[in-house]
Amino acid sequence: MCGIVGLLVKTPALKERLGELMVPMLIGMTERGPDSAGLAVFGDSLADNARKLSLYSGLTDDGADFNWHGLTHALKEHLDVDAHIDVKHNHAVLSFAVSPELVKRWLRENHPKLHILSTGRTIDLYKDIGTPAQVAERYDFKSMKGSHLVGHTRMATESAVTPDRAHPFTAGEDFCLVHNGSLSNPNSIRRKLTPAGIHFETDNDTEAACRFLEWRLREGDDLEVALQKGFDELDGFFTFLMGTPEKLALIRDPFACKPAVVAETDDYVAIASEFRSLAHLPDVKHANVFEPAPEEMYVWNA
Amino acid sequence: MERMTFDLASSSLTEMNTFLHKGLEEGDKRHISVLNPDGAHNIAVGLNHPVTVEVHGHAGYYAGGMNKHARVVIHGSAGTGVAENMMSGSVHVKGFASNGAGATAHGGLLVIDGDAGLRCGISLKGADIVVGGSVGSFSGFMAQAGRMVICGDAGDALGDSLYEAVIYLRGNVKSLGADAQFEDMTDADYAVLAELLSKAGMDHDPKSFKRIASARTLYHWNADANQEY
Numbered sequence: 001m002c003g004i005v006g007l008l009v010k011t012p013a014l015k016e017r018l019g020e021l022m023v024p025m026l027i028g029m030t031e032r033g034p035d036s037a038g039l040a041v042f043g044d045s046l047a048d049n050a051r052k053l054s055l056y057s058g059l060t061d062d063g064a065d066f067n068w069h070g071l072t073h074a075l076k077e078h079l080d081v082d083a084h085i086d087v088k089h090n091h092a093v094l095s096f097a098v099s100p101e102l103v104k105r106w107l108r109e110n111h112p113k114l115h116i117l118s119t120g121r122t123i124d125l126y127k128d129i130g131t132p133a134q135v136a137e138r139y140d141f142k143s144m145k146g147s148h149l150v151g152h153t154r155m156a157t158e159s160a161v162t163p164d165r166a167h168p169f170t171a172g173e174d175f176c177l178v179h180n181g182s183l184s185n186p187n188s189i190r191r192k193l194t195p196a197g198i199h200f201e202t203d204n205d206t207e208a209a210c211r212f213l214e215w216r217l218r219e220g221d222d223l224e225v226a227l228q229k230g231f232d233e234l235d236g237f238f239t240f241l242m243g244t245p246e247k248l249a250l251i252r253d254p255f256a257c258k259p260a261v262v263a264e265t266d267d268y269v270a271i272a273s274e275f276r277s278l279a280h281l282p283d284v285k286h287a288n289v290f291e292p293a294p295e296e297m298y299v300w301n302a
Numbered sequence: 303m304e305r306m307t308f309d310l311a312s313s314s315l316t317e318m319n320t321f322l323h324k325g326l327e328e329g330d331k332r333h334i335s336v337l338n339p340d341g342a343h344n345i346a347v348g349l350n351h352p353v354t355v356e357v358h359g360h361a362g363y364y365a366g367g368m369n370k371h372a373r374v375v376i377h378g379s380a381g382t383g384v385a386e387n388m389m390s391g392s393v394h395v396k397g398f399a400s401n402g403a404g405a406t407a408h409g410g411l412l413v414i415d416g417d418a419g420l421r422c423g424i425s426l427k428g429a430d431i432v433v434g435g436s437v438g439s440f441s442g443f444m445a446q447a448g449r450m451v452i453c454g455d456a457g458d459a460l461g462d463s464l465y466e467a468v469i470y471l472r473g474n475v476k477s478l479g480a481d482a483q484f485e486d487m488t489d490a491d492y493a494v495l496a497e498l499l500s501k502a503g504m505d506h507d508p509k510s511f512k513r514i515a516s517a518r519t520l521y522h523w524n525a526d527a528n529q530e531y
Contacts, residue, residue, distance in 0.1 A: 256401060256420050256438065259382065274381060275341030275360045289360065289379060291400055291419060294438070 001155040002167075002180040003029025003132075004260070006241045006271035008148035008248050008300050014267055019144030021281060025270065026132045026141065026151050028277030032180075033153025036166035037135035038127025040176040040243055042302065043146035046121040051173075052095035053103065054117040054125040058163050061113070064090040071111070079106055088139045091117075091126050100173070115164055115201075120174030122245040127152075127166040147302040150243040152178035158186075159204040169207050171214035174245050179206040180258040180273055181237035189233065209234055213242065227251055227297050241271060249299045256294035263287035269300045304332045310345075311338035319347065326351045341381065346374050349391070366393035369410060382419075385412040388429055401438070404431045407448070413502040420457065423450045426467050432502035442469050442514075443479065451498050453506055464516035470495055472511050483517045 005025040009015055018041070026037060046052060057066035068087045075081045075096070081103060083096040096103060100119050107114055118125035124146075126139040132153045136142065152167035159165045168176040183189075186208035190200055198211050212233065216226035227249065230240070237257040242249045250271055252260055263270045263278045265287045270278050278284055292298050308318040318336065326332070330351040335358060339345055343362040346355045349372035356375045357365065363381040366374035370389040379397035388407040395403075398416035405421065407429030414422075414431075420438035423431050426445035436454030443459070445467030455473035462479020469482075470491070478484075487509075495508035 254439075259400065261379075261400075274362060275379070276362055277341075279338075279340030279360070285359075289397070291379075291398060294420065 001032045001157075002178075002258075003032035003153035003273045003277070004178050004180050004239060004241045004271070005029060005151040005153075005273075005277055006149065006243070006248050006250070006269075008269045008302055009267065010269075011267050015147055016145055018146050018149060019140075019142045021268075022144070022149055022151060023136050023142045024280045025272055025277040026136055026153060028279075029153040029273060030132050032273055033155045034131050035156055035161045036127065036129045036154040036163070037132040037152065038125070038154075038166045038168050038178075039136075039139075039141055039144070039149060039151045040118065040123055040125045040168045040170070041144045041146045041149045042122045042174075042243055042245055043124065044122070045245060046095060047097070048121075050095060050097045051100040051103075051119060051121060052093050052124070053100065053107075053119055054123070055092050055094055055107075056090060056115040056117050056128075056163060057092070058090040058128065059113045059115055060111065066090065066114070068092050074110070075103065075106070078110075079103070088126070090128070091139060093124050118170040118174075118176065119172070120245075123170070123174045123176060123243070125168060125170060125176065127168065128163045129161055129166065148243060148248050148300075150176055150178055150241050150248065158182050158206075159202065165202050165204045167206060168243075169204070169210035171211045172218055175210075175214045175217065175242070177206065177210040177213065177240055177242045179209060180239045180260075181253065183209060183234060183236035183238065185233075185235040205236075209238070209240065223247060223249055223299060224297055231295060239273070246302050247299055248302070249297065250292055251297055252292055252294045254295045260292050261289065262292055262298070263289045305335070306332060307335045307337060309337040310340065310342055315342050315345065319344065322346060322349055322351075322353070322355070326353060339378070343381070346372070349374070352391070360397070369393060379416070380414075384414075385410070385429075388412065398435065403433075404429060407431070411498075411501060417454065423448075423467070426450065430498055430501075432498050432504065434502070434504055436473065439476070440479070442467060442482075445469075449494060449498060451495065451502070451511070453504060461514050461516075463520055464514075466516065468494075469514040470498075470511040471514060472506060475514075478514065481517050481520045482514050485513045485515050487511070487513050 086093045167178040183205040186205035189208040239258040339359040341362040345365045347367040352371045354373045360378040364383045367386040374393045380395045380399045385393035388410045390409045392411040394413045399414045401419040403418045403422045404412040408427045412431045415434040417435035418437045422437040422441040424443045426448045428447040432451040439457035442461040446465040450469045456475040459479035461482030492508045
């Protein structure tokens with residue numbers, strides 16, 4: 001079991017309250033996913049030439065005491081990169097105006113245990129082990145602002161309970177995916193993608209789906225075409241919720257083995273595994289509440 | 303008649319269910335309102351008295367499950383397994399229902415005004431189900447006894463491996479399951495339909511429905527079938 005939540009707001013006022021509205025959604029999914037939680041927030045985009053990385057230091061020797069400001073100084077010294085760092089406990093968002101590959105290569109060489117959670121111009125990502133309430137508190141999820149987000153609560157079945165196996169997973173830039181379910185062919189997906197130069201960081205089945213769909217998008221498929229290829233190639237049980245800078249997208253396997261419910265008003269679209277995570281939302285009594293059909297694509301624009 | 307209200311925003315579900323199980327007397331016909339259900343699971347499960355429970359909002363999983371004698375009305379949608387294994391009485395969902403609605407139900411009447419998800423009436427054992435909208439794939443799978451009335455359309459594999467349950471379908475079916483077949487309607491079928499539609503408060507013409515029942519070719523092992531059904 002796992003819980004997924006997604007929220008896309010349509011008014012400027014609600015963008016300021018995105019995190020505050022989401023935290024009860026995430027906590028509402030605690031029974032479905034008590035062991036880890038995570039959140040990807042899509043906010044204002046950086047300039048064309050700028051990038052940001054969400055980083056996790058919990059797997060380094062220093063853990064939450066990681067010297068983040070030492071990191072920015074070292075980046076200046078070694079690469080002459082002016083980087084800005086925004087620290088939240090063992091997570092930080094590092095932003096700069098050079099090629100992200102340059103910075104990531106340097107990070108891998110100099111801080112191999114520092115986990116790179118996401119890359120892009122709009123995405124910030126937080127995930128860790130702990131109950132949804134603990135994780136939300138640790139990273140102050142309620143203060144998050146932005147146009148849309150994708151969240152997850154995990155009850156691990158397919159791989160160990162570790163921060164890097166928590167969801168959301170990311171691939172490429174500004175793409176993330178959360179999953180409720182279990183895939184039966186993640187290893188054949190890996191064998192297919194590895195020769196294309198795609199590197200996997202965990203043994204988690206969801207990572208295979210995430211990298212497969214991002215690979216299709218990078219190869220030029222639009223989201224709908226990529227999702228159709230996902231239906232064709234990904235076998236197993238899934239409700240997937242994906243985020244890009246412009247969109248939230250949801251698909252369910254043909255057997256609809258894993259739940260999903262949507263509440264839409266003039267002000268927001270909210271998605272969750274179950275209605276109990278939507279019940280607190282403003283004016284939800286008058287929302288259009290529906291269950292997404294299996295093998296259909298649901299795409300909402302931010 | 304005595305009326306009671308449980309507001310699940312301020313009292314616990316366990317408190318309410320405990321009252322419904324232990325606080326009622328034989329033949330109790332009280333009217334109980336449930337406010338702010340907010341998708342909670344197991345609302346009004348295992349009832350055993352002819353009370354009326356009205357749920358004002360969306361219910362979570364297994365609402366009205368194992369019901370005996372009671373009348374449960376959900377003024378909203380219902381999650382997975384509504385009225386699962388119902389024995390008697392009725393459950394009426396005014397909105398839509400998720401997967402497995404009325405699964406294994408032995409008796410009573412389940413009415414869903416909106417659509418039902420996948421596997422509606424799976425392994426039905428004698429209850430009646432009336433769906434105002436459409437049902438998802440694999441509905442009526444291995445249904446043994448009882449009647450299913452579908453006023454909208456049906457997904458794939460409707461009535462797969464049916465036993466003696468009968469399905470009445472008004473709309474279109476994406477595909478019939480193994481051993482399910484269309485059959486001619488008889489006067490008895492029209493009478494059954496008229497009665498079920500009337501009980502469910504739906505006014506479709508019974509003449510607009512088709513009957514689906516088991517061809518009974520799966521009842522006995524057929525060595526010549528070569529595993530192709």
